[in-house]
Structures are given as structure tokens and as C-alpha cells.
Amino acid sequence: xxxxxxxxxxxxxxxxxxxxxxxxxxxxxxxxxxxxxxxxxxxxxxxxxxxxxxxxxxxxxxxxxxxxxxxxxxxxxxxxxxxxxxxxxxxxxxxxxxxxxxxxxxxxxxxxxxxxxxxxxxxxxxxxxxxxxxxxxxxxxxxxxxxxxxxxxxxxxxxxxxxxxxxxxxxxxxxxxxxxxxxxxxxxxxxxxxxxxxxxxxxxxxxxxxxxxxxxxxxxxxxxxxxxxxxxxxxxxxxxxxxxxxxxxxxxxxxxxxxxxxxxxxxxxxxxxxxxxxxxxxxxxxxxxxxxxxxxxxxxxxxxxxxxxxxxxxxx
Numbered sequence: 318x319x320x321x322x323x324x325x326x327x328x329x330x331x332x333x334x335x336x337x338x339x340x341x342x343x344x345x346x347x348x349x350x351x352x353x354x355x356x357x358x359x360x361x362x363x364x365x366x367x368x369x370x371x372x373x374x375x376x377x378x379x380x381x382x383x384x385x386x387x388x389x390x391x392x393x394x395x396x397x398x399x400x401x402x403x404x405x406x407x408x409x410x411x412x413x414x415x416x417x418x419x420x421x422x423x424x425x426x427x428x429x430x431x432x433x434x435x436x437x438x439x440x441x442x443x444x445x446x447x448x449x450x451x452x453x454x455x456x457x458x459x460x461x462x463x464x465x466x467x468x469x470x471x472x473x474x475x476x477x478x479x480x481x482x483x484x485x486x487x488x489x490x491x492x493x494x495x496x497x498x499x500x501x502x503x504x505x506x507x508x509x510x511x512x513x514x515x516x517x518x519x520x521x522x523x524x525x526x527x528x529x530x531x532x533x534x535x536x537x538x539x540x541x542x543x544x545x546x547x548x549x550x551x552x553x554x555x556x557x558x559x560x561x562x563x564x565x566x567x568x569x570x571x572x573x574x575x576x577x578x579x580x581x582x583x584x585x586x587x588x589x590x591x592x593x594x595x596x597x598x599x600x601x602x603x604x605x606x607x608x609x610x611x612x613x614x615x616x617x618x619x620x621x622x623x624x625x626x627x628x629x630x631x632x633x
Contacts, residue, residue, distance in 0.1 A: 320344060321354045328359075328410070328425045336406045336427035339390060344423045348412050349397070351423055355410050356399050363408070363609075366399035370411065384409065386428035396421055402608045406430050454598035455491045461606055462501070462623040470497030470509070477510035480522050482549060486568065486575045489557060489597040499625040502605040504614045505566070507558050513628035525555055545569070545581065545590075554581060557597065564612055566600075582612055 318326075324342045331340040344351040356366055369376055369384050373396050379385045384400040387409040391398075398411030407428040414421045472493055478484050498512050498519060508521035517523070525548060532539040532547045539547065545567075548555040554567035563585040568578040569592070580593040580600045591612075593600050603610040605621040615621075 320351060321358050324351075324355050324410075324423070324425070325358060328408075331425050331427060332408070334427075336429045337386070337390070338427050340425045342410070342423040342425055348421060348423055352397055352399075352410065352412055355423070359401070359410070363401040363403055366401050368398075369400050369409065370395040370398040372396070384428075386430070387426055389428075390426060402430060452488055452491050452598075454596050454602055455488060455495055458492070458598050458602045459495060461602060461621045463620075464496065464623055470494050470511075472509065472511050474510070477522050481525060481555075483555075483570065484575050486578060486597055488576070492598045492601070496623060497625060499623050500561070501601055501623050502614050502618050502621055503624070504560050504562075505558055505601060505604065506560070507601075508556065513626060515628060516626050519626075521557060528556065558601075560585075560612070568597075584612075 320343075324344075327340050327342055331338055342351075342355075360366070367376075367384060369379055369388055375388060375395065379388060384402070384407050387398065387400045387407045388395065391413050394414040394416070396412040396414060398409050400407055400409035407430045408425070409427075410423070410425045412421050413424050470493060472490070474485070474490060493507065493509050496507065498507070498509055498516055500506050506519055508519050508524060510520065510522050512519040529547055529549060532542075542554060546553040548570050552569065552571040555570050556565055556567045558566040560566075565583045567581045567583070568575070569581045570578055572578070576596075580595070580597065582591045582593070583589065593610075595603075600610075604612055604614065605618065606615050607613060608615045
């Protein structure tokens, strides 16, 4: 077993214990090289890390929302430290000096972390009405974006679902009716069965039928979605949103109950897929509030928001 593999096993054991905790990682030879290799090995798990300390100097901008609790146990002894936000804990690995001035060593550390997706949640006793297939997440998303009042966007669901040949998730229906056409956090465009004039490219029904037609006409188009198929193939992908950077967001239409369809995401290059087992509204809520969420934009915005689209005037 090489050193990096051994370090990964020790980190897995660390994660099985409650945070906060520290694990010493035995390393021979150049510690900087061992640390770099470990960070590279962890990147496929948790994405890019944040440099909390480098060359013996702490990042002066570190706060409670960016991993300060990882730094606290080492009281000025840090040489290097990289950190990740993973669920309800912080995880870091780095190089630390001994208390007695001995040789530095490699460590992994965990700390407790508040789930940032709850930062904008109203109190449970403030959420009125029964929760219906994820409708609570619609209300939470409304609270997070400062739009508690529904627009009541009109949608002919019967016509849309007849054309598609399937029912759609109930919480998506609530989401579409509450917010209507618009963009979340300047990033995610929600597709609707009835977009306003000038935004026909956001028509969910036409988009789904058009993509299915292209895939049926040319196997090369169908292969673009490998290893998945496109709806109406059984268990195929049905797109419900896109981003300004050309990322795509689908439901995986597996099973007879649309309310249990997971969300499948694909990046703009088409070479990375991710799955989210939760409702559509929860996905959007976490995307704009939770740094650990796939395609998260939480770190790029001051506060979650939603900007509605209004119909364009017809052009001459």
C-alpha cells in the first residue's frame, strides 16, 4: 500500500468518528509532496479545496463560514492546511509543527459545521400549511429569495402533461406556479410549460420533445447523453432547467411516481454527471445556499435571489 492510499484509509477512519477530531498521518520523505498528493487524491471526492494556511501564514480572510474551526486546534503551529466543506463538518489536511519544536508532521482534522442550507430556513412552526410532495422546500426557497408572495403563474398542466405523456413532480408544479419564469441567483433558468413572450426557449414541453426528436433521428445525438437515455425512453432524462453557463438539469424518470424522480445534473462540457436524491425545489434551494451542493453558486453571491422575467414587446 502506498503512502497516499494509507492516508486515505486513515481519513476514512477519521470520518467514522464524531467531529472534532485529529488524525496523524505517517509520512516519509518530503512532507510538501505527500501533502500535495493527498490533496489531489481528495479532490475527486470533495472538489477543490480552500487554502487556509500556506508557508506558515494563515489566510487572513478565514471566518466561521470558511473553515476557521479547522485552524483553531493548532494555535500558530500550521505550515500548510487545505480544507473542504462536506455536509455538517469541515475536513482539512495539512502540515503541523510539534508543540515541542520537533519535526513537522502530516495531519487530517475534522470540525463541526452548520449546514449552510438551513441559514435561510424559516422556523418549522412558521411554515403554515401541510407539506405536499416537497412543497415545504418551495416555501423555504421563497423565504431564502425574499419572495414569500406567490406570483401564481398560470400553467395548463393537463395539456402539458398530455403532450409529454407523463405527469410531472408536484413540487415542480408548485415551484413553477409560485415563481413563474425567471432566474435563480443569476444562474439557473427554470423551464416552464408556458413561458412568457420572448422566452420560448424556456418552454419545457417543446424543449423535451425537440431533444427527443433529435435523438431519435441521429444516434450520435443520443450518445451525447451516455450513459443515460433521453425521455421518452424508459428511465430517460427529462430536462427541467439549464444554467447561463450551459449546464443542464434533468429528472431521471425512473419509476412510476414522478415525485420520487432524482435530479441528474451535467456540466457545460458534458463530461461530468451528478445525482441528487431529493425534490426539485430542495435542489434549487441547496444550489443557491449550500456550498457543498453540485453546481453550487452559494459562494459567488451575497444572498440568494430570484429575478423574474417579464414578457418582451413584440418586435416589428
